[in-house]
Amino acid sequence: MRASGIEVLFLGSNFARLVEGLWVTVRISLLAVLLSLLLGILFGLFMTLQNPIARAVSRVYLEFIRIMPQLVLLFIAYFGVTRAFGWNWDAEFSAVLVFTLWGTAEMGDLVRGALKSIPQHQYDSAYALGMNRRQTFLYIIIPQTLRRLLPPTINLTTRMIKTTSLVVLIGITEVLKVGKQIIDVNRFQYPTASLWVYGAVFVLYFLACWPISLLAKYLEKRWR
Amino acid sequence: MADEDRIMLEIAGLKKKFGEDVILDGVDLTINKGEVVVMLGSSGCGKSTLLRCINGLESFDEGSIRIDGEEIVSGSKAMTHLSQKIGMVFQSYDLFPHRNILDNITLAPVKVQRRAKEDARAQAEQLLRRVGLWEKRKAYPRELSGGQKQRVAIVRALCMNPEIMLFDEVTAALDPEMVREVLDVMLELAQGGMTMLIVTHEMGFARAVADRIVFLDEGKILENLPAETFFNNPSTQRAKDFLQTFEFKKH
Ligand SMILES: Nc1ncnc2c1ncn2[C@@H]1O[C@H](COP(=O)(O)OP(=O)(O)OP(=O)(O)O)[C@@H](O)[C@H]1O
Ligand SMILES: [Mg+2]
Numbered sequence: 275m276r277a278s279g280i281e282v283l284f285l286g287s288n289f290a291r292l293v294e295g296l297w298v299t300v301r302i303s304l305l306a307v308l309l310s311l312l313l314g315i316l317f318g319l320f321m322t323l324q325n326p327i328a329r330a331v332s333r334v335y336l337e338f339i340r341i342m343p344q345l346v347l348l349f350i351a352y353f354g355v356t357r358a359f360g361w362n363w364d365a366e367f368s369a370v371l372v373f374t375l376w377g378t379a380e381m382g383d384l385v386r387g388a389l390k391s392i393p394q395h396q397y398d399s400a401y402a403l404g405m406n407r408r409q410t411f412l413y414i415i416i417p418q419t420l421r422r423l424l425p426p427t428i429n430l431t432t433r434m435i436k437t438t439s440l441v442v443l444i445g446i447t448e449v450l451k452v453g454k455q456i457i458d459v460n461r462f463q464y465p466t467a468s469l470w471v472y473g474a475v476f477v478l479y480f481l482a483c484w485p486i487s488l489l490a491k492y493l494e495k496r497w498r
Numbered sequence: 499m500a501d502e503d504r505i506m507l508e509i510a511g512l513k514k515k516f517g518e519d520v521i522l523d524g525v526d527l528t529i530n531k532g533e534v535v536v537m538l539g540s541s542g543c544g545k546s547t548l549l550r551c552i553n554g555l556e557s558f559d560e561g562s563i564r565i566d567g568e569e570i571v572s573g574s575k576a577m578t579h580l581s582q583k584i585g586m587v588f589q590s591y592d593l594f595p596h597r598n599i600l601d602n603i604t605l606a607p608v609k610v611q612r613r614a615k616e617d618a619r620a621q622a623e624q625l626l627r628r629v630g631l632w633e634k635r636k637a638y639p640r641e642l643s644g645g646q647k648q649r650v651a652i653v654r655a656l657c658m659n660p661e662i663m664l665f666d667e668v669t670a671a672l673d674p675e676m677v678r679e680v681l682d683v684m685l686e687l688a689q690g691g692m693t694m695l696i697v698t699h700e701m702g703f704a705r706a707v708a709d710r711i712v713f714l715d716e717g718k719i720l721e722n723l724p725a726e727t728f729f730n731n732p733s734t735q736r737a738k739d740f741l742q743t744f745e746f747k748k749h
Contacts, residue, residue, distance in 0.1 A: 398555055399592040399651075403606035403658060404582035413605060417596050497596070 279466035283474055288456050292471075295452035296478045302366060302448075303435040306373035310434070311427070313374065314381020321386040332382070339379035345440055347372045352444040369441045373434055380430050388422040389415070421497050428490040432483045449475055505567075506531045506662050506693045507552065512561035514547055514717075521547050522558070523717035529662070529695060534688045536696045536704040536725070539714035540740060545697045548714070549664045552695070553584040566661055582610065585655030586664040589671055591647040593639035593654070599626070600635040603654045611658065618657065625653040629683050645676030649683055662693040669700060681707075701744050705729055713737045 283289055321332045339347075351368040355361055363371070392415055400410040442451045453471045460467045507529040514522035521544045529535050539545050550556035552563055554570060563570040565583055593602050600622055607618040626632040629649040639647055648668050655663060665684065669677040681703045688694055688707050698704055704711065704725070711728040713721035713736075721728060721737050732738050 393590075395588060395590045395592040396594070398550075398588065399594070401555060401578075402553055402581060402584075402586040402588075403654070404578050404610045405606060406578045409609055413609060414594055418594075421596060 278470075279464045280470050282456065282460050282464040282467045283470055285460070289474075291452050291456070292449060292474060292478065295447060295449035296482065298366075298446060298448040299435065299438045299441075300482055302369050302373065302441060302446075303431075303438045305370050306377055306438075307431050307434055309370070309374040310377025310381045310430075313378040315385050317378050317382030318385020318389065321382055322389055336379050336383060339376055344372065344376055344437055345443065347375065348440060348444055365441065365444045365446045368444060369438070369446060373438065377430065377434055381427070384423055384426045384430065385419070388419045391422060392418055424490060424493055424497075428486055431486055435483055436479070449478055504530050506533070506565070507695070508562075508564040509552070510562050512548070512551065512558055512563065514544070514551060514556065514558045521717055522551070524561070525714075525717070525719055527712060527719060527722070529693060531661075531693055532691045533709050534692075534694045534696070534707055535710045535712060536698060536708035537712050537714055538698075538704065538740065540743075543714050544717050545714055546666050549586065549666050549695070549697065552664060553581050553586050578610070582658055583661045584664060585658060585660035585662070587648065587651045587655055587666070587668045589667040591639070591644060591651065591671070593647055593650060595639050598636050598638055599631070599642070599650055602639070602650060603657050606654070607657050622653070622657055625656055626650075628686075629653055643676060644672045645679045648672065648676075648680045652680075652683055652687075656687075662695065663687065665694065665696040665698070667697050667699065669698065701729075701741075713740065715740075 283292075317332065320328055323329070348368065351372050352363065352365055355363060355368075396414055396418070397410060400414045405413070439448065439450045441448055447455075453475045457468045457471050464470075505528055507527070509525055509527040512522050512525040513520070525548060527535075537545055537548070547556060551558045552565075552570070565580055568580060570580055593599075594605070597605065600619070603622040603626070604615065604618040607613045607621070608615055622635075623632060626635060629652070631646060631649055631653070634642060634646065634650075639650070642650065651668070652663075668684075669680050672680065677700065681700065684694070684696070685703075685707055694707075696704075696707065708725040711721065711723055711725050712719050713728070713732070713734075715736050720734050721732060723733070728737070729741070732741060
């Protein structure tokens, strides 16, 4: 009966707890990813402005977010802000806020890059065909930008889902943390628990990210 | 016909600067309906800039441009209306890469001119058949050769039913064996009575297609002559020197 130890996954409510832990991870990342996509598009457009102040502001923001490890940002948002201002942000809110700040910066930079990579002659030919600015963006520039954005955006999304595991450190119980707890409790009874539990966590992460890359493949094929 | 009715394009005293550099320094040019004019001039003399001013891609500092009696005020709302009267084909293959050939051609007629889809398609079919590319209607631009792409670009411009066509060195980026198929399309268009202003470095073609040659140099039009006269007997030394650069002699 002790042969493999896989039973540890189904002991009591272990499996349900793991899935619940995954749901915390997915909830935080999905919220942060959605907000980042929306705000990132706006930020990307903001970055293409010629205005020197707009440029300086976005430069500083982007550099700041890139230089700071996400962990430090998390600590600042969760512990620092509470200490300094007495605001009591709950852990999940802090996590979504930090990942959104990060995602917006990265997404914005992707949007800016994709917009800039559309050659000038695409605008010229559209205008030469009598299209106004709105039509040019709607029919020519935005569709091409979206196609170019797709692969790096998927990449960013999966990176965000994976990085969400950091939230353990501000006390959020997500999938990795639940796994660790199960392993600790069953250490003596099931010596191989860590193998099975981490294996299950791996599969759960995979299940969370896989649909996204399937969607990306489908879109890439449809758009060619 | 009264004189004004015969005029398709009228440029007067056109000046254009990029920063401090004067690129076009008082250009006067009139093109009648049905006339084919080839513009020659050495690299950097402002040919592309002039074409871009005509269809509103570039603003200008002084002077006026009229198309069929209507004045071009670049950047204005009326401009999108006017640029529908002007078809332009560029040197770079500028088809829309995310749309197939047929969509490339019908997009502007449907979205800009608000024509019925069937109507635009019917015209696209007729034009594509004329340039021998109807079988390629479902293909994407990247599946076409350079010469095929340029023929589609011509068809795309024609499908807007423009009153004048501008060509900016449309064969300059092509492999030599593809130049001919594009020039043939233009030649046929010229014989069909289209008003055309062509920039090219293909002297043989210029000679065959042009009613008139204008020679642009340092932002001014130095010569404006019937094609035969220009090639046989240009009046300025600059034009003679320019033509010399195309001749090969054994020393
Ligand atoms: N957007 C721009 N900003 C600044 N200078 C420009 C710009 N576009 C063109 N120029 C300058 O204007 C001059 C004329 O350029 P233009 O492209 O009209 O020449 P061209 O006669 O078409 O040359 P070519 O035969 O090489 O195509 C060149 O000196 C060029 O450097
Ligand atoms: Mg040029």
